[in-house]
Amino acid sequence: MASPTSFPRLPIVSFFGTLISVSQVTHPKSRTRTPTLPKEIRRILRFGIVGGAGTLLNALLMWGLLSLANTFLGLDPGGHRLATAAAFVAWIVCCGTNFLLNAAWTFRAWPPSWGQAKNYYLSAALAFLFQIFLLNLLLFLLETDRPIETAVLNAVAVATGSLLNYLFASLWVFRR
Numbered sequence: 001m002a003s004p005t006s007f008p009r010l011p012i013v014s015f016f017g018t019l020i021s022v023s024q025v026t027h028p029k030s031r032t033r034t035p036t037l038p039k040e041i042r043r044i045l046r047f048g049i050v051g052g053a054g055t056l057l058n059a060l061l062m063w064g065l066l067s068l069a070n071t072f073l074g075l076d077p078g079g080h081r082l083a084t085a086a087a088f089v090a091w092i093v094c095c096g097t098n099f100l101l102n103a104a105w106t107f108r109a110w111p112p113s114w115g116q117a118k119n120y121y122l123s124a125a126l127a128f129l130f131q132i133f134l135l136n137l138l139l140f141l142l143e144t145d146r147p148i149e150t151a152v153l154n155a156v157a158v159a160t161g162s163l164l165n166y167l168f169a170s171l172w173v174f175r176r
Contacts, residue, residue, distance in 0.1 A: 046106040047166050054098040055158075061090035095124045107174035116173050123168030131161030 065086040066077040099120040103112035135157035144150050
């Protein structure tokens with residue numbers, strides 16, 4: 001039996017008591033937020049986002065450089081030398097942009113050093129060479145005859161090169 005000074009417990013109070021727990025009522029600044037994804041997975045996703053933005057920038061630079069060379073210099077945009085030169089210039093610009101974005105956002109290593117920049121360019125060049133090697137190896141082994149097949153093989157080579165570039169960046173360039 002309840003004492004005269006205590007109130008009976010109402011079912012609605014116990015219902016709301018289970019909905020609002022003590023940890024949810026605490027002050028927002030006192031709560032520690034647990035990340036939903038592990039740290040390494042978040043870094044890989046950030047690296048992929050930076051790489052995707054770099055790929056888009058690379059394509060736009062290639063298009064712009066080839067268009068400018070065709071319009072103002074009258075050069076053939078399908079020529080091997082012009083395409084190679086434009087690809088090299090676009091790679092240098094995009095590699096630098098990706099380095100700065102990865103240093104600031106992906107690996108939180110700001111401000112980056114010149115040594116890190118040198119190592120990043122070297123690792124990106126090694127990954128690029130491996131990517132080109134793998135693409136040519138796949139083209140030799142599979143003998144594609146349609147552009148879509150070559151594009152798929154190139155996507156496999158790019159993904160493999162990106163994975164290699166991430167490993168170089170995380171284990172060598174931005175290691176802590």
